[in-house]
Amino acid sequence: MVYVIFKARNEFRNSRKNLLIFFFRLLSIIAFILTWSYFIFLCLLHFKTNNNSLQNLSKQQQQQQPCRIQSPQSINIDYNDIYWQRFQSSNGTFFFYNAFYDDRTLNGELSTIRILSMIDRISPIKIYCRIWFSNSSNSIITLADYHYIWSQQWGNYEDKILQPFLINCPFPRQKHLQPYFVSLFEKNCTEITNNLQIINNRPLNKNKQSFAVCVKGLEFLHDDLSIRLIEWIELLNILGVKKIFFYEFDIHPNMSKVLQYYQNETKLVHVQKLSLPGSQPNFPLERKKYLQQKIIHRRQNEIIPYNDCYYKNIYLYDYIVLLDIDEIIIPLQHLNWLDMIYDLEKYFANINQSYDALSARHIYFLDDLDENNNTIQSNLSIVPSYLHMLTHIYRSSNYTKTGSYVKSFFHTERILAVHNHYPLICFSKCQTREMNVTLAHLQHYRKDCVYLLQKSCQNDHRLNRIRDTNIWRFKNSLIQRTSLLSRKLNFLL
Template structure:
């Protein structure tokens, strides 16, 4: 984050193991926000990615060496007052994994979502995710217990984060600040998402930013791998063989929607008949809005790490080359977003647009047996299952 909208030019000092003096190049700013979203004045910290072009360090062979560290300096001849080590792991990776999920800073000081979190994590693994990367502010002790359990099994990675600059970092004050300053919160979410991207740039093919109340469900295929194989096949053209992002449309699954008349039994009654425990929120809630959110609204995406430069919760911001996008048809997959109500921006139209027509959608039940068993086993081990 930078404390001005138009930062001044700066330079990079690239330090190499076999060179006595650093190589200096001009840094490049990549603005990681959209001007139309507002909050682009110097009053707000601005999210930027700073890149440092690497010139061939060996002029005779034109071979590009890998720097060991980098410093940012104001002018070409300035002395460095900072130095960051460079982590380059491509040389140790022989094959990319398919999927990794990135989760923005968890901020659940007083809300215990531990049971729902286990159900969500286990379903992601069933869908083919290899690892989940959590970023954390402050969480309930039971959430910490869940994250520690999966981290000890190397299935998740947890990175504790703070707010930059002079923004508050006392736990209670920070929570209140983020709740009352939503745009600032959204701008700061850019940092963990892109940290997740660059930590997995060479090891994972697709990065998927998700919140813990949403899941991408394939409607025809069994998992994400089968889904993306089919999507890549139907999306290929002479111009595009691999897109920078594959977007999935969202639909609401409201927490309070139940049908209680004789013709349409409640989801709770159906679930009880099928033996689904009441604590499995996603398997219990199988009524959704009959209206999908508009194309592009609050969508989620599979971001291709071969193309992504900077990412946002919903879209690619900058790419190597063009930011090409393919929209996955909602007959193939959709994002199931579990909420009490519509987002604030859609409150005025929520009742007539998204709550008026409700449909039964049991697509998630194809994972019922495996999800029930795995989730219940973990909850029992952690002592979180209240019988």
Template structure:
């Protein structure tokens, strides 16, 4: 980032705000900056350049949380260009709500997730300022009164790799303070690699030391991208207290999770064809082919021609962890291979549209929720339901969810043995064992 002294010297008369030094910025904590407006406080997390062909105009998007519902305050983007003394000023044209009011917490004072948008200046304005037509700002400040001194400055994500890859997986903030899931995590990461995940993007609140070792190992290999994250506002960030808060404030937890999900989308607009939002106990499992690439070839061949589907969703089915349903261990499979050992699942799938996970078409999505897209570039989002015989979401659980009173009847009385995952045994077992030995976990 530039220093104020480099752009404010000489006899040049500024027509707008000075570029803020780091001492001018208001930080809520390590990962959030603040705008205090006349009607609400903005906690800002990230900024992104969006020039996808499906969007109306090239746009700078700002992701954050606001302690207001339906914010009315008019705000502006100060767009900071490399070597320019003054920013270019553009209005915020929309506040996109990354939530649905029927899900709860719909009241002032509770932090709400939003994606804000400012259009980039048109070419004539750039030429008048002696900028290149295709020049992209390096950072953005959000203000209420236009050229007032900014209290925030976000670096704009504009990653354009030399080669676009196929599949990325995004994982919400990991909160495993005392639970050691390191061995299961290795099995999960290696299985996703065999399926065709090019990279896994994980966000970290707090994890067990062994989990941290696993993640750093894969990060060093380039297979994992690990981003630390925190909660904004007056929400707790002391690890033990934060864990209790997220466990008891479920709706607040769900709203906070939408920040890493959408950050992962916008950081990778130009890098991948599809992204999947998965938890570490979930796998999108092809049942007729071996890889996600082969799966999508088959799905696209079956889907109605000419339909601009924004996502492809997979029905959820539970694989139970508990001893009653795991029966006995398979002698030829190491006991630490949790998914390979647990092959009894519910005969019944959860209802169509419930607890699904998707492959999201990165070019069509504006807002993401855990289970499906909330907004798309061409208006209403369309999602294609993949036939469970083609592929499904294998969800490994220890027991029924607390509020699912009918779970025992619907999902635990009638079980079937599903060994689809065993097709990966020959490759998966030695890969997992090699990593565990390398890390001293076996």
């Protein structure tokens, strides 16, 4: 009995011991599992964190890397009215006409790309220039600045009206690289839809010629002024003009025939077609009406061809003159412009005065001032009636006031922007020297005074007249040249 009880106690003790061992082992297994589970969790968490960091770092590196920029293809350019390129910014629309390379001495250590443009804002937003080089795939970016080539007091000084601007892109001079194209943009890594070839006309022999004349957009749709045009071109050539650059909207077929002859046969003339940018009309009749009625808009548009012609020739000619085909600067003491300007250059050098332009005073040769426009006898030579300038030898005795309606010889080394009458912007303050009326003047052949002088025209310019035959010094050569070509082109029998 005692043995049985003792045996039962021992078995109970062993069972409790085994149960404790079992629970201990179970807890050990659970602790092991939890420990490894926690370790695995930490590893997974660390891996995920590092992976996210790597992904974020990769994204940051991709964002920090410069975007791949390629020169825009011609099929992606936003063209407007044939001769313009359009750029739509976040605040205003830009219309680009031409771009030019300017490394003239007065630029200093920098070269500049200058872009002629019309913008429908008075104060355009900040934009950038990307300049591409001809013998390199590389490009550089520079901040653009603006020259407003108009004046607030002339009118149309408001947004949403196209304003003429000269956009400037300065950059360090590149000895071995020539700028080839320029694109303008507002934000980097955006699609570029403009790409202007940079014009850099240079003489082959590195020597400039003396004078070139520029003519704004011709608009003579129905008026046949072909013989008058020949007379005008030939007189300019006699005076020493080496090239005449015409901008053309639409002209009479006979006038076009004249210009094509000079362009193809003599190389004296170059003709450039022209259009109005933006929503302005370009159908001939609508455009003619628009330009007649919107006088200030017309004058703002004229700024573009004036400066386009100037910048195309800054390395080719010493002086640029802007003329209409009904006016001409006549030297009164010399037989050509070259001798006259040479004497003026010596004079200003001797008195230590510089100048950016030399201007000629304006005088009217109105149609009805002459007594007889059929034939004029002089030194036994008859001046044919079809020669307008040679047969109009009576002028007003009064010049228009100083600075009004003048025309100028623009120095190609010193001016940044030109106006019809005088320089607008120069490298320093513009200095225009007026030529004495005993030396030269601007002869303006018109039916009547300009609109702004209509009220004073009768008293100031019609009542008192003077016979002025200075132009007859050139008549023999002018008659021969004009008559010969007029017959050659079948304008005369």
